[in-house]
Amino acid sequence: MEIRFKDTGIETLKTDLLMIPVAEKKLEEAAIRALDRRLKGKLQERIQRSRFSGVEGSSLLYSTAGALPASHLLLIGMGKATEIDAGTWRRAGARARREATTIGAQEIGVFFSPERDPAVAAGALVEGAQLASYQFNKYRSNAKDSSGVKTLTLCRPGLTRTAGMEQAVGFAEQVVAGVFLARDLINEPPSVTTARYLGEQAERHCRGRGLSVDVWGKKKIESMKLAGLLAVNRGSHEEPRFITIHYKPPGKPKKKVALIGKGITFDSGGLSLKQSKSMETMKLDMAGGAAVIAAMSRLPYLRPQVEVIGYIPTTDNLPGPNAQKPGDVIRYLNGKTIEVLNTDAEGRLILADALALAAKQKPDYMINLATLTGACMVALGTQVAGLFSNHQPLADSLMRCAQESGEKLWQLPLVKEYRDDIKSSVADIKNIGGGHGGAITAALILQEFVDDIPWAHLDIAGPAFTERDVPTCPKGGTGFGVRTLLKFLGTL
Ligand code: BES
Ligand code: MN
Numbered sequence: 382m383e384i385r386f387k388d389t390g391i392e393t394l395k396t397d398l399l400m401i402p403v404a405e406k407k408l409e410e411a412a413i414r415a416l417d418r419r420l421k422g423k424l425q426e427r428i429q430r431s432r433f434s435g436v437e438g439s440s441l442l443y444s445t446a447g448a449l450p451a452s453h454l455l456l457i458g459m460g461k462a463t464e465i466d467a468g469t470w471r472r473a474g475a476r477a478r479r480e481a482t483t484i485g486a487q488e489i490g491v492f493f494s495p496e497r498d499p500a501v502a503a504g505a506l507v508e509g510a511q512l513a514s515y516q517f518n519k520y521r522s523n524a525k526d527s528s529g530v531k532t533l534t535l536c537r538p539g540l541t542r543t544a545g546m547e548q549a550v551g552f553a554e555q556v557v558a559g560v561f562l563a564r565d566l567i568n569e570p571p572s573v574t575t576a577r578y579l580g581e582q583a584e585r586h587c588r589g590r591g592l593s594v595d596v597w598g599k600k601k602i603e604s605m606k607l608a609g610l611l612a613v614n615r616g617s618h619e620e621p622r623f624i625t626i627h628y629k630p631p632g633k634p635k636k637k638v639a640l641i642g643k644g645i646t647f648d649s650g651g652l653s654l655k656q657s658k659s660m661e662t663m664k665l666d667m668a669g670g671a672a673v674i675a676a677m678s679r680l681p682y683l684r685p686q687v688e689v690i691g692y693i694p695t696t697d698n699l700p701g702p703n704a705q706k707p708g709d710v711i712r713y714l715n716g717k718t719i720e721v722l723n724t725d726a727e728g729r730l731i732l733a734d735a736l737a738l739a740a741k742q743k744p745d746y747m748i749n750l751a752t753l754t755g756a757c758m759v760a761l762g763t764q765v766a767g768l769f770s771n772h773q774p775l776a777d778s779l780m781r782c783a784q785e786s787g788e789k790l791w792q793l794p795l796v797k798e799y800r801d802d803i804k805s806s807v808a809d810i811k812n813i814g815g816g817h818g819g820a821i822t823a824a825l826i827l828q829e830f831v832d833d834i835p836w837a838h839l840d841i842a843g844p845a846f847t848e849r850d851v852p853t854c855p856k857g858g859t860g861f862g863v864r865t866l867l868k869f870l871g872t873l
C-alpha cells in the first residue's frame with residue numbers, strides 16, 4: 382500500500398473510499414458541510430437518520446452515486462475531541478481498511494486534519510490501516526486476497542508532508558513488517574515451526590547492515606552447558622537451537638540491550654501433559670522468540686544508536702522415552718540448581734540459560750518476552766501483558782513505550798516474600814510455586830538468573846494470541862511486543 386500526501390480539498394479527491402474522521406458533536410465542521418452542500422443535504426439527512434454522532438467505534442458508510450469524485454464516504458467516529466490519541470487514529474485506520482476491503486476499494490482517501498501531533502496521527506493511521514490487512518492464507522485452498530488496497534492518500538487543503546510525518550509513516554511501515562513476520566512465525570503449524578526452522582528464519586530475515594545471526598546446534602549447546610534447554614529438549618525428536626542475533630549500530634553505541642525470547646515451538650507440557658483443550662493453541666509458545674527475531678529484523682532499517690543482542694532458546698516440549706521427569710534437577714551455568722517438579726513449567730527452564738548467558742555480557746538492560754504463565758492471563762486477561770522489573774526507570778519507560786505503541790502492559794510486583802514458595806527440598810529452587818500468584822513466582826525464578834542488571838520480564842501469555850478476529854488482527858498470533866520493543870530501542 383502506497384502512502385501519499387495531497388494538498389487538496391476533499392470534495393475534489395477522486396477515490397474509492399473517502400474516510401472522514403469525526404469527533405463527537407463535531408458534525409458541523411466545515412468539511413462535512415462542504416460535502417453536504419455538494420450532496421444537496423443528503424449527507425446530513427443520512428447522519429440524522431442513522432444517529433451517527435461521532436462516538437468512538439461508530440461509523441457511517443455513504444455511497445455518493447456519482448455526486449462526488451469519491452464513490453463512497455466513510456464517516457468514522459473518533460470520540461471526544463480532547464481524547465483523540467494515537468490509539469484512536471490506529472483504530473480508525475484499521476476500520477477504514479476493513480471497510481475498503483468489504484466494498485472492494487483500491488484507493489482510500491483520508492481527510493487528514495488532526496488538531497494536534499499530525500506526525501503521531503499519520504503514523505498511527507497508517508499503522509492501523511496496514512495491520513488490518515494481515516492474513517495468513519497459506520493453508521487455505523479458497524483464500525480471498527484482501528491486499529486490494531493500493532493507495533492511502535492523506536489530504537487536506539494546505540497539507541504539507543513534514544519530515545516528522547514522513548518519519549512517523551516510515552517507522553510505522555517498518556514496525557508493521559516486523560509485526561507481520563512475528564505473526565507468520567506464530568501462525569505456522571508447530572510441525573513446520575521447529576527449532577531448526579526458527580533458526581533458519583532468523584538467518585533469513587535478520588540480514589543487512591549491522592546484523593549477524595549465530596545459530597547453535599545441539600553439540601554447541603552441550604558445550605556451552607545450556608542445561609535447561611537440553612533438559613526440556615530431552616523428550617523431543619527434534620534438535621534444539623540457541624539463536625543469537627547481534628545488531629551493531631554505526632558509530633559508538635549509546636547503550637547495550639539484551640532481548641531474550643521464549644522459543645517453545647510447541648508446548649505439550651512434557652510428561653506433566655496438558656489437557657487437549659489447553660494444547661490447541663500451544664504453537665503460540667514461541668511468540669516471545671518471534672517478537673525478538675521480528676523486532677531485530679527491522680533494525681538495519683531503523684538504525685537505532687544502540688547495540689542489541691537477541692537470544693532465543695528454542696525447542697518443543699514433548700513427552701518421550703528420554704523426557705525429563707518430575708523430580709529431576711538441572712544445574713545451570715551460573716551454578717544455580719532447579720528441581721523440576723512440573724515439566725509444563727518449561728519456559729523458565731530455558732529462559733534461565735539465556736538470561737544467565739546474556740548477563741555475562743553485562744548489558745545495560747535485559748528484556749525478556751515469554752508466553753510464560755496461564756496465571757498471568759487469569760490476572761490480566763487476554764489483552765494485557767504482565768510487566769515485572771527490578772529497575773523502576775526501565776519499567777516506567779517500557780510502560781510509556783507500550784502505551785504509545787498501542788500495546789497494553791501492566792506492572793506486577795516481584796514479591797520478595799513469595800521466594801519461600803519456590804524453595805526446594807533438594808535444590809536451590811524448584812520450578813513451580815505454591816499454587817497462588819503463579820505469574821509472580823515464575824518471574825521470581827527468572828530473576829535468579831539476571832544478577833543485578835536492570836531487567837524487565839514481559840509475560841505475554843494473554844496478548845500473544847487472539848482467539849477471535851479483532852480490527853487490527855485476525856484470530857491467531859498478534860505479534861505482541863514488536864511495537865513496544867522497537868519504540869523502546871528508539872528512545873535510548
Ligand atoms: N506456555 C505455558 C503458558 C501459557 C498458557 C501460555 C496459556 C499461553 C496460554 C507455560 O509453559 C505453562 O504451561 N505454564 C504453566 C505453569 C504451571 C505448570 C506452573 C501454567 O501456566 O499452567
Ligand atoms: Mn508449559
Ligand code: ZN
Binds near residue numbers: 645648725727
Ligand atoms: Zn510454555
